[in-house]
Amino acid sequence: MCGLISAFYPDGVEPPPAETLQQNIDASLEIIKYRGPDSRGIYVSPDGRVGLGHVRLSIIDLETGQQPLSDEENSIHCVVTGEIYDHDRIRAEMVAQGYKFQTKSDSELVVQLYKRDGFNLMTHLRGEFAFVLYDVKRKLQFVARDRFGIKPLYYTVSNGCILFGSEIKTFMPLGWQAEWDIDSIVHQGDFGDERTVFKGVKKLAAGYYAVCRASGDLETRPYWDLSYSSATATPSESVETMISNVRDLLVNAVRLRLRSDVPWAVYLSGGIDSSSVAGIATKLLREKDPNAKLTTFTLAYVGKDPATDESPLAERTANFIGAELIKVEATEAKLVGFLEDAMYHCEHVTNTFHGAGKLLLSKAVRDAGFKVALSGEGSDEVFAGYPWFPLDYLRSPDPVAAQLGIPLPTDAERKTLSEEYQANTRMPQFMDVQLHTGNKNLLDIGAHRTLEAIWSFAGGAKMFKKEVIERVGTPDVARCIAEGVDYKVRENSVTGKWHALHVSLYTTAKTLMGRTILNIAGDRADMAHAIESRPAFLDHHLVDYVNSLPASLKIRPIQNPSDKSWTMVEKWILRQAVQPFITEEIFLRKKVPFNPPPANKPEGSDLVPLQAHLKARLTKESVERVGFLDWPSVKEVLDGYTTAATFPGKGAIDARARVLMSVLSYVVFQEKFGVPTYKV
Secondary structure, three states: OOEEEEEEOOOOOOOOOHHHHHHHHHHHHHHOHHHOEOEEEEEEOOOOOEEEEEEEOOOOOOOOOOOOEEOOOOOEEEEEEEEEOOHHHHHHHHHHOOOOOOOOOOOHHHHHHHHHHHHHHHHHOOEEEEEEEEEOOOOEEEEEEOOOOOOOOEEEEEOOEEEEEOOHHHHHHHOOOOOEOHHHHHHOHHHHOOEOOEOOOEEOOOOEEEEEEOOOOEEEEEOOOOOOOOOOOOOOOOHHHHHHHHHHHHHHHHHHOOOOOOOEEEEOOOOHHHHHHHHHHHHHHHHHOOOOOOEEEEEEEOOOOHHHOOHHHHHHHHHHHOOEEEEEEEOHHHHHHHHHHHHHHHOOOOOOOHHHHHHHHHHHHHHOOOOEEEEOOOHHHHHOOOOOHHHHHOOOOOHHHHHOOOOOOOHHHHHHHHHHHHHHHOOOOEEEEOOOOOOOOOOOOOOEEEEHHHHOOOOHHHHEOHHHHHHHOOOOHHHHHHHHOOHHHHHHHHHOOOOHHHHHHHHHHHHHHHHHHHHHHHHHHHHOOOOEEEEHHHOHHHHHHHHOOOHHHOOEEEEOOOOOOEEEEOOHHHHHHHHHHOOHHHHHOOOOOOOOOOOOOOOOOOOOHHHHHHHHHOOHHHHHHHOOEOHHHHHHHHHHHHHOOOOOHHHOOOHHHHHHHHHHHHHHHHHHHOOOOOOO
16 A cells, blocks of 8 residues: 655755755655555655655565666656556566566556556556656656545645645645645535645545646646446346346456455455455455455444444354454444544544544554455445435436336335435435526436535534634535536536436545545555555446446335335345345345444543543643634533433434534644644
């Protein structure tokens, strides 16, 4: 996986002495050495205007894969993070064409493909990656990020110098001074678009590349995006063929991700996603060794409420596939102990225990001697696994599925089903983001739903000072998301070219998955303990194919023959495709959200661990130092939570605690990044 930093000084910007630049790059790498504990490398251009730095976690080609990488003429230099799959095939093809490789590393493909194909090299890259390449002859820097945003990459301009880094904190030794971006903070730009909480620091968007020229020009362009078939297309395959193709593509995606020169394991929960990956990986291993045994890791929640603990399900799956299961004990006290580390590593507002839980799990994987872990991230956003997707599915008819002979509810039944589903699943915590104007009848428009209560700044405008709201307006996460969506998506929604479910899948993939889950529960929590996570469901060959399928194969309406009632089955085609690899229990199980263990008060204490931690850390001094938060409002919520907390069932967190965890995120950012107090 590794980590990188680059500094590019355009013409007219005075660079520091080469020795100083090298020292600054080295200081940046020291900050993120946990991402690459195996080796470190730095390149500084002859004119001192470009510096590239890399810390390496050795996975492929342990002996000769050190970075930065260079071509045989020493005119192309590159630092790469992540993993590029199917590299052996491409390498053999290029060697036959006369291209010379100096290592066996998958990363060197970037150098040689650039020499052959220029910017078009992106077409050939499959996997999760981010890289910075410098072309000495053209004085040009070419930068790219993978299609889904699995690997992080940020950029900013500081004192005229263009900086790229795997993490924002790498910019600090190179002269960057953190400042609050108050508009982004209030409207949740870190979730809805490519901004961050820091002024002038942006994420290079997933599926984009950037070009930096000596003139100082910095341009970003897309090379790939999610796309879906027309809502009225004529199907060219049978349902049985579609199921078989999904199975074959997923098996191949897992097969590619087993390639490693170091030990690997699998993250296993009680859900269909990780269970499928574990089952397929076991089958592939035993094709070569009938006695092969997989090692899996799962969080085991300790507490009074068994509904929060999925480890018994994981254990039954492990027994089914003959895998070893290592249970990692999790209590609220342990999660609270990792909470601020999660905030620091993720550089993202955190108001759940997802990041802390993943830190706890990845540490156990590392301590057991592994460097790679396969995971199930991305399946919900590809196959429609979240609880709001059935509502979006019911917004529009599906004529493509009707052509396949799939029984579907009538328009009237869809409207009734939607009303019943919303009432029964208590969906007011979700919001509609209208991507167009017009008649707001449920069946006439396509829209998407996304979680506002979880990822918006819970608590609303009252947590901010009045002057802040007067300056940037009332928090409007819905507008931020809608404006952050590509115009083609809005057009496809307005015209009905895409089914409403597909509009929802697109937007959820770009926001909840791409900007949050793949950060908080993905790369950042894994790489904090030097673990390379490989999400097999985010193989773009698989995703492109699934996106071409009718909506009704993802959310499948099933009619009860006796009473004619309808049931919405999420991830229907995935269930059919992976049935040979999972237990019947997992095949039939509905998605259950991740929740922490129930809180227990330590002996002799009146507070549960989260209450105690928030009370200790959120003081008048620490909150007011941030500058834009209203201490009386924060204190009111804090007092209410610490004196009369509620403990919802199944491990859910008191909503006030989530408000306070968001506040704590800003306190932690200020302390770690040295952010000046915001002046209202």
